[in-house]
Amino acid sequence: MGEPLTAPRATTAAPLLRADGLTVDLPAPGGGEPVRVVDGVTFDVPAGTTVGLIGESGSGKTMTALAVIGLLPERAATGGELAWRGENLLRPGTDWHRVRGHEIAMIFQDPLAALNPSLTIGRQVGEILRRAGRPRAEVRRAVADLLDRVGVPDPVRRMDAYPHELSGGLRQRAMIALALAGSPSLLLADEPTTALDVTVQARILRLLRSIQQEQGLAMLLVSHDLRVVAHVADEAVVMYAGRVAERGPAGATLRRPAHPYTRALVASVPAVRTRTALADPLPGAPATPANRPSGCAFHPRCSLARDRCRIEVPRTREVEPGRWSACHFAEEVIGS
Amino acid sequence: MSDLLVVSDLRVTFGGRPNGRAGGRTKSWARRGRTGLVAVDGVSLRVAPEETLAVVGESGSGKTTVARCVVGLQRPDSGSVTFEGRPLGPVGRRPPELQRAVQMVFQDPRSSLNPRMTVAELIGEAWRTHPAAAPAGDRPAALRRVLADVGLDGDVAARRAGDLSGGQCQRVSIARALAVGPRLLVCDEAVSALDVSVQAQILRLLVDLRSSHRLALLFITHDLGVVHQIADRVAVMRGGALVEEGPAGQVLGAPRHEYTRTLLDAALDLGAEA
Structure with a gap:
């Protein structure tokens, strides 16, 4: 209509990160057939956007994240494509030392477990700079600057502290500073606020959001908490039993889900300020990849399930512009 | 209405000698006269029969320590906990009927159940500890009833706790508490470790059990959303002290x-946007 045919939108350019049919197989604990813990996962992380990867236990969200940063268990076998600036990270010979920390950096859930207890904060934050051969005084200045940017008060003094000497919130800030030290283009945050108190959580989320916006960073935020994703993510990817249930803009996905699983998750989030009735809970437990039901993995817990759902694995299809769902009856879900 | 549980002026300190009090338990490593960390500082609470009181707070607020005093796993420095007017001491010194009356459900069902025991053994253990609550006749039937109360199939009885999902484990923990006929259930972050879609199931179960078994609940949580869904009253703690207490709607609606x-x-x- 009004749009000129010759001017493709900027978003059609290759995204920073593209997972295309990503699979991860892990050997079964007792031998036997390997278990496909990530089964054909596809999503994009365009530069400068935050993508929320939502899932419960067994959803494959953490394995997907570990594949992105090259930290899968050694015996894991991968398939499909994981393209970083168009280059497949899954091919053998990827130089992870060039990518990890410099291009893609990770923020872990529990900073106390992720930081080295026997090294000062300053030493850990500055490690990547020191390894790049920057002179000592310059590294110290840069570290103080990084700590200041993530809101650590009195950074010059704090850089000589050990992790146990800081509060949980400050430790998480230090880890964010560590991740930023290598000037990455993508931050991978795995449940970055789950271990924190609510008041601290809100501040850390605000910090991540402002860093992401000011520096034009992309962020892949892995979380089980829909509220966290609703607050910081532009795009949402909902995973169930190793597959993508639906993906699309975060706001629309959480307001008008296109998959019954997302709808049930949204309904189970209690409102804080108003009294809400207890939602009708989903029956059963999350399916696991080792025990994935036939057809649509969600069908045993789904109130809309029909014969087709038990037999046919749903194809992921675009149900609205920019919104993809792996439900045979997505239109029915959106409309209701 | 007379109160079921009354906690009055509870005070608990860790790692030191309570200030100015002789006879406080002093560990050898504690320096003389050193004041410890005050975990709970003069907290008073009441829970009526069949009422749900939520205690909310962040880490270090003392909410778990209050719960541990109520179930008798922590001895307070001063203050008292009474149940229908009778003092509740350390759990080992409670008369059996008071031990049974106050039961606890822990946060992480996987670490609070022995993974190698079957569900039947776990519940049988509760009956062995409290013979007065054990079924007189048909045990398998009684076991099936208890499991049905928490929404589990009878055939779960033969399975080991380690083979169950997190939600099933938490149901078993609740069944084990119910098996001895409690009047008050102390739930310490009982849904925090569960998947989101399973949390709602367990909350629903607790609400249903409250009316079917005429239970009072002392619900310790950091999640305000949960409070609104199940609590009649809420007490907010910070740094060991109570900062506000009242009907849930009032405290959360107009703090x-x-x-x-x-x-x-x-x-x-x-x-909402951050």
């Missing part, structure tokens, strides 16, 4: 204390 407002502002809702 009077600044800290409660801070907590509410920090709590995330779906939809």
Whole structure:
């Protein structure tokens, strides 16, 4: 209509990160057939956007994240494509030392477990700079600057502290500073606020959001908490039993889900300020990849399930512009 | 209405000698005269029969220590805990009927159940500890009834705890508590470790059990959203002290204390922007 045919939108350019049919197989604990813990996962992380990867236990969200940063268990076998600036990270010979920390950096859930207890904060934050051969005084200045940017008060003094000497919130800030030290283009945050108190959580989320916006960073935020994703993510990817249930803009996905699983998750989030009735809970437990039901993995817990759902694995299809769902009856879900 | 549980002026300190009190338990490593960390500082609470009181707070607020005093796993420095007017001492010194009356459900069902024991053994253990609560006749039938109460199939009885999902484990923990006929269930973050879609199931179960078994609940949590769904009253703790207490709708709808407002502002809702 009004749009000129010759001017493709900027978003059609290759995204920073593209997972295309990503699979991860892990050997079964007792031998036997390997278990496909990530089964054909596809999503994009365009530069400068935050993508929320939502899932419960067994959803494959953490394995997907570990594949992105090259930290899968050694015996894991991968398939499909994981393209970083168009280059497949899954091919053998990827130089992870060039990518990890410099291009893609990770923020872990529990900073106390992720930081080295026997090294000062300053030493850990500055490690990547020191390894790049920057002179000592310059590294110290840069570290103080990084700590200041993530809101650590009195950074010059704090850089000589050990992790146990800081509060949980400050430790998480230090880890964010560590991740930023290598000037990455993508931050991978795995449940970055789950271990924190609510008041601290809100501040850390605000910090991540402002860093992401000011520096034009992309962020892949892995979380089980829909509220966290609703607050910081532009795009949402909902995973169930190793597959993508639906993906699309975060706001629309959480307001008008296109998959019954997302709808049930949204309904189970209690409102804080108003009294809400207890939602009708989903029956059963999350399916696991080792025990994935036939057809649509969600069908045993789904109130809309029909014969087709038990037999046919749903194809992921675009149900609205920019919104993809792996439900045979997505239109029915959106409309209701 | 007379209260079921009364906690009055509870005070608990860790790692030191209570200030100015002789006879406090002093560990050899504690320096003389050193004041310890005050975990709970003069807290008073009441729970009526069949009422749900939620205690909310962040880490270090003392909410878990209060729960541990109520079930008798922590000895307070001063203050008292009574159940229908009778004092509740350390759990080992409680008369059996008081031990049974106050039961606890822990946060992580996987670490609070022996993974190698079957569900039947886990519940049988509760009956062995409290023979007065054990079924007189048909045990398998009684076991099936208890499991049905928590929404589990009878055939779960033969399975080991380690083979169950997190939600099933938490149901077994609740069944084990119910098996001895409690009047008060103390739930310490009982749904925090569960998947989101399973949390709702367990909350629903607790609400149903409350009316079917005429239970009072002392619900310890950091999640304000959960409070609104199940609690009649809520007590907000910070740094060992109670900052605000009242009907859940009132405290969360129109908080009077600044800290409660801070907590509410920090709590995330779906939809609202940070």
